[in-house]
Amino acid sequence: MALTVDKIRVSTFFLLVLVNLQPSALSAPQVPCFFIFGDSLVDSGNNNDLPTLAKVDYPPYGIDFRKGPTGRFTNGGTTADFLGELLGFDDYIPPFATAEGNEIIRGVNYASGSAGIRDETGEQLGVRINLNNQLKNHNVTITRIASLLGSGTPELLNKCLYYFVIGSNDYINNYFVPEYYPTSRMYTPEQYATVLVQQYSKQLKTLYDFGARKVAVNGIGPVGCAPAMLARGTNGSACVDWMNNAVQLFNDKLKLLVDDFNTNITDAKFLYLSAMDLRPTELIALGIRFFSKPCCKVSNTTGLCIPGETPCPIRALHAFYDAFHPSEIVNRRERERGEQGDGESGSRPGDDAERGRRRHGEGDADEERGREVEGEVEGEATTGEGEGGDGEGRGEKRRRGEGGDGDGEGEGERKAKALARKGIGGGWFGAVVAQVGLLVGWLVWGVGGDIGGGWFGGGGVAGRFDSGGWFGGVVAQIGFAGGGG
Numbered sequence: 001m002a003l004t005v006d007k008i009r010v011s012t013f014f015l016l017v018l019v020n021l022q023p024s025a026l027s028a029p030q031v032p033c034f035f036i037f038g039d040s041l042v043d044s045g046n047n048n049d050l051p052t053l054a055k056v057d058y059p060p061y062g063i064d065f066r067k068g069p070t071g072r073f074t075n076g077g078t079t080a081d082f083l084g085e086l087l088g089f090d091d092y093i094p095p096f097a098t099a100e101g102n103e104i105i106r107g108v109n110y111a112s113g114s115a116g117i118r119d120e121t122g123e124q125l126g127v128r129i130n131l132n133n134q135l136k137n138h139n140v141t142i143t144r145i146a147s148l149l150g151s152g153t154p155e156l157l158n159k160c161l162y163y164f165v166i167g168s169n170d171y172i173n174n175y176f177v178p179e180y181y182p183t184s185r186m187y188t189p190e191q192y193a194t195v196l197v198q199q200y201s202k203q204l205k206t207l208y209d210f211g212a213r214k215v216a217v218n219g220i221g222p223v224g225c226a227p228a229m230l231a232r233g234t235n236g237s238a239c240v241d242w243m244n245n246a247v248q249l250f251n252d253k254l255k256l257l258v259d260d261f262n263t264n265i266t267d268a269k270f271l272y273l274s275a276m277d278l279r280p281t282e283l284i285a286l287g288i289r290f291f292s293k294p295c296c297k298v299s300n301t302t303g304l305c306i307p308g309e310t311p312c313p314i315r316a317l318h319a320f321y322d323a324f325h326p327s328e329i330v331n332r333r334e335r336e337r338g339e340q341g342d343g344e345s346g347s348r349p350g351d352d353a354e355r356g357r358r359r360h361g362e363g364d365a366d367e368e369r370g371r372e373v374e375g376e377v378e379g380e381a382t383t384g385e386g387e388g389g390d391g392e393g394r395g396e397k398r399r400r401g402e403g404g405d406g407d408g409e410g411e412g413e414r415k416a417k418a419l420a421r422k423g424i425g426g427g428w429f430g431a432v433v434a435q436v437g438l439l440v441g442w443l444v445w446g447v448g449g450d451i452g453g454g455w456f457g458g459g460g461v462a463g464r465f466d467s468g469g470w471f472g473g474v475v476a477q478i479g480f481a482g483g484g485g
Contacts, residue, residue, distance in 0.1 A: 029088035031161045031214070033107040035141075036093060037134050038165035038218075040113035040325060042080040045071030045095040047113045052126030053302050054113035060296050060311040061321075064328055071095070073113060073304075075295065075311065075321050076328030079218075079276075080109065080163060087161070096137050105148060107160065108141050110134035116170040117200050124180045125173065125302075131166055135206055142210060157211030164204075164217040167254075170196055171247055172223055172324070193249035201257055204270075213268040217258065219251040221275035227292050228303040228323035238280045238291070251275070276330055283319050286329060290318045298323045 036042055040054060047055040048071045055071060062069035064076035072078055084093050084107075093107040094100075112129035114122030122128045129137065146153040174181045175192055183192060204215065223229055224243030234240055251274075258272040280291040295318040296305035303323030305311065312318060321327040 029106070031087060031159060032156055033105060033160035034084055034087060034089060034093050035107050035138065035160055035162045035212075036080045036109040036111055036165075037131060037138075037162070038080075038111035039115045039167075039169050040073040040111075041168070042078045042109065042163075042165045043071060043073060043095075043111040043113045044078065044080070044092065044109045046097045046109070046111060046129060047071060049097065050112075050127040050129075052114065052128055053304075054122065054125045054128060056113070056304060058307045060305050060309060063311060064315060067092075071113075073322070073325040074328055074331060075315050077332055079165065079331050080111070082332045083163065096134075096141070099141075102148065104141055104144055105156070108138070110137050111165070114169055114173055115166065116174060117167055117196055117203065118170050118174060118183075120174070120181065121170050122173040124177070131200075131203055135203060135210075138207070139210060154211055158213045160212070160214065162207060162212045162215045164215070166218075167196070167200070167220040167250060168223050168247075171220070171243070171250075172226075172229070175246070176223075176229075176243065189246040189249055193246070193253050196250055197253040197257055200254070204257075204261070208265065208268060215268065216271040216273055217254065218273045219254055219275040220247045222278055223247055225278040225280075225291075226324050227294050227298075227320055230292050239278075276326060278319055278326065278330070283330075288317060288319050288329065293318065293320075294323050295321045295327055 036044075040047075045057065048057040056069070056073050057071045058069050061075065062072060065072060072081075081092055089106065093109045094103055095109045095111075099108045110129065112134065114125045114128040115130050115134070116122055117131050119130050119132060121130065142153065142157065145156065149156060175183045175187075175189075178184045186192075187195060200217075204217070207215065222239055222244040224234075224240030224247075225238070229240050229243055232240055232243075255272045258270045261268070261270040278291075283291055290312075294305075295315050296311040297309045298304060299306055305322050311321070315321070315327050316329045318327050319330055
């Protein structure tokens with residue numbers, strides 16, 4: 001069904017919230033503490049010492065990250081890192097596995113690669129910390145905080161932000177792998193989404209009982225666009241539509257759950273954040289030119305980067321770093337593109353010497369290579385017969401992120417570019433930037449509201465993959481339901 005993408009203007013107030021807010025200008029973080037729950041999209045090292053295939057504490061992971069390989073499943077920072085910087089934290093929130101002393105007072109990251117809402121999710125990969133166990137770990141943290149703060153603990157916990165990025169593994173490493181799990185035989189996609197959200201609801205209520213009063217939950221992204229999933233066949237589409245459709249059922253139900261919570265739990269605020277839209281039509285606006293090819297050479301056993309292999313030289317041209325996980329440009333470019341799109345200037349949150357002076361998707365490696373404008377040749381990494389091999393090189397125009405088609409370009413990518421030239425797809429980051437801006441406004445001023453539309457450009461309806469801006473629903477994303485408190 002064809003959808004019309006409406007361009008909706010987001011108020012200048014919210015734009016200023018996003019563009020002008022800088023950690024360096026803040027006397028203190030916008031919230032006293034930040035707790036992160038989730039999977040590999042926000043894992044910062046909790047799996048490093050676990051007996052699991054889902055861990056990445058080795059190069060080339062972290063190649064663009066200040067602290068090197070830490071267990072983050074990308075080349076640089078995660079969305080949780082970006083949000084922490086935007087909120088004003090002067091260092092990354094520590095993983096539960098290594099958090100100690102007073103640092104737990106400002107927050108803890110419990111996320112674990114391959115973890116899911118369901119306990120069994122990801123078990124074929126080894127040990128992981130599912131959401132129920134992450135909540136148990138949080139209870140341990142609360143006890144430790146109480147030993148430090150005493151009677152002031154409940155008041156602190158009420159003011160913290162609790163951020164959830166989880167659910168994709170309940171599909172990728174459960175429902176979509178019938179050789180390991182019976183769920184696809186037990187439930188239709190509609191039924192599975194219902195069961196999954198019902199369990200998630202109980203877990204969020206448990207967190208509420210622990211004292212959480214400001215909770216943001218991410219929807220699941222279009223997992224059918226991940227390189228590992230594309231191998232199952234797309235029937236001519238840019239992504240595996242049946243997978244994305246199944247996930248969208250979950251997202252729709254999760255949004256209804258958030259609405260219900262905000263109606264019936266009057267002393268807390270819940271926010272639904274639309275997931276990143278990784279469809280080619282949405283990524284083109286970022287200057288990304290490789291939508292289905294991982295930046296690194298990947299193992300076809302795990303889909304993760306092969307240890308020690310050299311990744312692609314221009315990470316900013318790739319949507320995915322490995323066969324499953326977005327590259328840093330996808331995780332962190334919202335703010336930068338928002339500023340450039342509006343003609344605003346100023347510091348970006350969390351910039352540092354190593355990553356702060358990148359522009360239009362050019363990373364440190366690009367600067368070292370002389371900032372050539374055209375003719376940059378980058379070898380594509382592909383999943384090979386065994387461990388993967390280099391793909392065909394192709395010339396890439398790098399001025400303003402424009403790129404020419406190469407011989408190795410897939411049919412899906414050509415179609416995506418054709419659609420983009422016709423103006424289809426909406427403002428990429430569009431919603432996302434607004435999302436984050438609204439989140440900050442929600443936390444600081446207690447404002448919010450359902451906003452659908454692109455931040456600086458195209459837009460759409462609250463967070464649907466098929467209806468608007470990049471982070472698709474980002475706008476809808478932080479398309480918050482309710483004011484602060």
